[in-house]
Amino acid sequence: MFEESKVAFFLAKRSIVRGNKGTLYLTILILGMVFVNLIFLPSIITGVAVLFNQQSIDYSYGNLVIEPSKNQIYINNVSELQKKVEHIPGVTGVSPRYSTGATFTHKGNVVTATLAAINPDDEKTVLKTPSKVITGNFLSSGDTDQVVLGYQLAGNMNEKLDVIPSLGGVSVGQTVDITFSNGVTRPYRIKGIINSGSYSADGSAFITKKEYESVIGINDKANEILVRTEATGNENSMRNTLISFGVQEKIWTWEEKSANFLNQIIGSFNIINLIGTIVSLVIAIVVIFIVIFINTVYRRKQIGILKAIGIDRSIIIKSYIFQALFIFAIGTVVGGIFLLLILQLLAVSPIVFPGGPVAPVVDPMLIVRSIISLLIVSIIAGYVPAWITTKEDILSAIRG
Amino acid sequence: MIIGRDLKRIYGKGPVQVLALNCVSLEIKKGEFVGIMGASGSGKSTLLHMLGLLDRPTSGSISIDGIDVGTLNERERTLFRLRRLGYVFQDYALVPELNARENVYLPSMVRGMTPNECTMVCSEILDLVGLKGRSHHLPGEMSGGEQQRVAIARALVNKPTILLADEPCANLDSQNSRIILDLFKKLNGDLRQTIIMVSHEEWHKTYFDRIIYMKDGLVEKK
């Protein structure tokens, strides 16, 4: 067995060293590209998912969201609950808020959008929205007749540039009328405009919680409390901690809150990914198969001679598998180098998605999986053509 | 001892059918140096292919040292060739990707010799056939005669009990032919190797213990 492999290895080595270099380099290159293809697209998709997840946390939900108990519209005695949660170990920020719908009017533009009523100082401890002001300023705790708009909601003078229905390009200092759910309409001066890269934040408006409570006529309530925790990833155990500290309201993790949207996106991406992977692997199989097949057909006579002088078919087949493995090994290394170069390039000038710049996230398991699939593909694509060609009888092979 | 019984080999089918061997029977004793002679197309190579286990007769049987080789499967026949037979092809049949030395030692490598042993045996034999300085040349870089001698060296490297040579001197001048034939004679004498050699040359006859004449796929009685 070992002797056989030694001879097969010897023959493979000579074939590679003395065979056609052009074809060899080309095959290695193709295999390398297939490897890049297997890794790159999924990594970008993972990168997008990571970006969306981070946005959900940073601009929409924090890590945990406390909502009113069943059949309640509001959480009552919010300041008490806030204090309680703030003191739980692992909690770094708590922001009680009202998240509702409202109608915004400016010079004939009427838009319905999300209105978040917040305590600016609390909001800063949970979300990054307050730090994303591009013009003007964010709200201060005493503000009453001021509003901060997401830049998508503020919009553009040129309607065609808008992604969502907008106020037509309003800017800081102008006035917007807000009609609340109870029918009250009040004018607000635009204090600032934010651009966070998150669709939900950039399509919302912000006023102070105090102002909202005075309009609606309620006090010390909220319809959601966002909680930021020290670490991301252990939301479930933090939820239990909150419960053990006596929080009786409903508690969601950010993942649960954004589940539908994200699952849909990731679900469709996974299908794209699967198709891409299968196509890549089929290309790899076909290319290596063709190359090895042409190689063996081209060496028909040689294979006949080898059999004639007493070299078993299995040794000859093995020598072609070794050649395929060589192509696989070098191809993977070449592909790996390519991939590193691409990642380096993307680190310098990232791909900008609507949500912001996306850095590819390379999962080590994906690399392992890709290498294993390519390995299997190479063995099959080396074995089958060699098996076919070595079947021929000796004299016909030698005559050519 | 090689015994062939009623060997027939028919090439092709239908109207283009060629009867290359037409019921040949023969016996060759161990240690005999046998010449096969006859006109071109008379079936000499075809017969040698059968005896060298490179092809199977359409009908008839061959037994070598008591083994009915027709009953062996491909793997067993390959092993048989490796261990017991040396074959010199009419058109050399060297492996183009291997240089002279590698071509020669490949069969001994398959038999499990270490690289050192291979190198030793190989340079000895290349020396015997007068190719000492050519060991690193690829077949494509050698003359017909040189390639032929590499093919002879390869056939001899495993010290086969039976050597089958299809016109091994066809491309050699008379001086080199004599060197090869003397070598064959010596191996035949020293190692009691059975040698079956196809030849066209009248003067080779002096080397043979016996000659089998062939004509139109038949052994001629003389």
Ligand SMILES: Nc1ncnc2c1ncn2[C@@H]1O[C@H](COP(=O)(O)OP(=O)(O)OP(=O)(O)O)[C@@H](O)[C@H]1O
């Ligand atoms: N593969 C083949 N297909 C068809 N006919 C063949 C084949 N091989 C040999 N023959 C025919 O069989 C006959 C015997 O051929 P063979 O090669 O044995 O002759 P030979 O005696 O060796 O001739 P030479 O001295 O020219 O080498 C010839 O008529 C040849 O044309």
Ligand SMILES: [Mg+2]
């Ligand atoms: Mg012939």
